[in-house]
Amino acid sequence: MAKQRLAFIRTFGCQMNERDTETIRGLLAQAGYGFTEHPAAADLVLFNTCCVRENPERKVYGQVGQLKEAKAKKPDMIIGICGCMPQQQEELTQMLNRLPHVDLFFGTHNIHRLPELLHKIATTGEQVVEIWDKGGDPIEGLPALRDSTFKAWVTIMYGCNNFCSYCIVPYVRGRERSRHPHEIWREVEGLADKGIKEITLLGQNVNSYGQDLEIEVDFADLLDRLNQVPGIERIRFTTSHPKDISDKLILHLAQLEKVCEHLHLPVQAGSNDVLHRMNRRYTREDYLKVVDKVRHYVPDISLTTDIMVGFPGETEADFADTLSLVREVGYDSAFTFIYSPRKGTPATEMPDQVPEDVKKERIYRLIELQNKMSLERNTKLLGRELQVLAEGISRNDTNMLTGKTRTAKNVVFPGRQELIGELVNVRITEAHTWSLGGELA
Ligand code: 5AD
Ligand code: SF4
Numbered sequence: 001m002a003k004q005r006l007a008f009i010r011t012f013g014c015q016m017n018e019r020d021t022e023t024i025r026g027l028l029a030q031a032g033y034g035f036t037e038h039p040a041a042a043d044l045v046l047f048n049t050c051c052v053r054e055n056p057e058r059k060v061y062g063q064v065g066q067l068k069e070a071k072a073k074k075p076d077m078i079i080g081i082c083g084c085m086p087q088q089q090e091e092l093t094q095m096l097n098r099l100p101h102v103d104l105f106f107g108t109h110n111i112h113r114l115p116e117l118l119h120k121i122a123t124t125g126e127q128v129v130e131i132w133d134k135g136g137d138p139i140e141g142l143p144a145l146r147d148s149t150f151k152a153w154v155t156i157m158y159g160c161n162n163f164c165s166y167c168i169v170p171y172v173r174g175r176e177r178s179r180h181p182h183e184i185w186r187e188v189e190g191l192a193d194k195g196i197k198e199i200t201l202l203g204q205n206v207n208s209y210g211q212d213l214e215i216e217v218d219f220a221d222l223l224d225r226l227n228q229v230p231g232i233e234r235i236r237f238t239t240s241h242p243k244d245i246s247d248k249l250i251l252h253l254a255q256l257e258k259v260c261e262h263l264h265l266p267v268q269a270g271s272n273d274v275l276h277r278m279n280r281r282y283t284r285e286d287y288l289k290v291v292d293k294v295r296h297y298v299p300d301i302s303l304t305t306d307i308m309v310g311f312p313g314e315t316e317a318d319f320a321d322t323l324s325l326v327r328e329v330g331y332d333s334a335f336t337f338i339y340s341p342r343k344g345t346p347a348t349e350m351p352d353q354v355p356e357d358v359k360k361e362r363i364y365r366l367i368e369l370q371n372k373m374s375l376e377r378n379t380k381l382l383g384r385e386l387q388v389l390a391e392g393i394s395r396n397d398t399n400m401l402t403g404k405t406r407t408a409k410n411v412v413f414p415g416r417q418e419l420i421g422e423l424v425n426v427r428i429t430e431a432h433t434w435s436l437g438g439e440l441a
Pocket of ligand 2: 160161162163164167168169170204205241
């Protein structure tokens with residue numbers, strides 16, 4: 001019997017990419033592949049790439065470069081690069097020049113073609129480059145190999161129409177394409193049948209779900225329908241664009257019992273000037289109004305955000321506006337980013353690019369403030385009894401479990417391994433910046 005071929009996949013970037021990797025794993029498993037954690041042991045090494053910032057791109061060049069030696073020793077090894085990087089023409093040309101030992105390039109729109117592309121390499125022995133510049137209707141029915149038996153990501157839409165001036169995503173993921181609600185229900189019902197309790201709905205901007213479909217359906221309607229799927233206990237979603245949060249959605253957030261009390265609402269900046277140049281299409285005041293409304297209807301909601309420092313032209317006064325907004329909102333946590341110029345986006349051409357040392361100094365101040373706010377928010381939970389989905393064993397202490405509250409906070413608590421995958425009640429006894437500690441109630 002022939003030895004089973006093994007694949008190693010490294011994923012960079014957002015949850016969309018993680019979800020795409022599950023599809024890739026599903027396709028490979030169907031094609032008879034097994035999986036390994038060691039690139040040198042693999043017959044197929046695949047990098048699912050991200051181009052939202054420069055750092056992950058640089059890592060890809062480094063890691064793929066390092067494989068040159070392993071491939072020299074094992075000439076049959078196939079090295080592939082997929083995802084967002086090859087989707088940019090200029091980047092693709094550069095990779096073709098600098099990484100000639102890569103056998104396969106494909107993009108974000110033609111993942112389903114992977115088995116054929118591998119077949120082509122096997123039969124011709126030649127390098128295969130296939131990038132589609134557009135995505136058509138979402139492709140349904142692809143297999144997926146998911147890691148968890150109790151939680152799952154569900155993509156509800158692909159692409160983005162917003163063209164924030166710093167962002168490459170609309171160029172590499174294409175325009176918004178919503179999946180038909182029936183397909184989503186069917187997938188979620190199938191997941192529930194397999195014992196999945198928590199789903200996270202994914203899209204670059206889930207709030208505009210359905211606008212491109214011929215039928216009348218919006219994101220709130222979708223939540224309403226998914227809330228009725230027996231077996232599903234928790235529904236999360238990400239990401240929301242502040243300009244598209246409707247009153248209807250806020251009411252659904254308040255009323256649908258399975259929809260978790262957590263909203264990830266990227267603000268990016270606190271200064272109206274900067275927000276305008278970012279093409280975010282809301283003001284600081286609009287944003288704060290949404291926050292007030294959400295908190296009015298869902299008082300216990302946890303709010304998280306994405307914030308960028310060093311956008312072109314950001315002055316010290318603009319940055320002070322970001323800090324004051326962070327103080328005013330009191331986020332539970334935030335992802336903080338240094339602006340990274342992306343070729344082909346309008347912001348790259350804007351005057352007054354901020355020097356690196358200023359960007360760094362600003363992000364330190366921002367992180368310091370946010371850490372203080374996170375600890376303050378977490379401290380308020382001391383003594384509360386919260387529902388936690390037990391997700392795994394703590395890395396630091398095997399007698400402890402880790403899990404997440406409905407508000408997306410990490411909790412560490414003593415518990416038996418059998419509880420993993422179960423919903424338990426935990427009394428909170430410790431508050432830290434990034435996690436809570438507790439005991440079973
Ligand atoms: N530079 C830095 N951060 C960026 N993001 C998107 N594009 C860039 C960029 N060019 C951040 C935004 C977005 C998050 C996913 O990544 O904050 O919300
Ligand atoms: Fe990028 Fe803006 Fe679309 Fe988010 S909404 S993916 S930041 S263009």
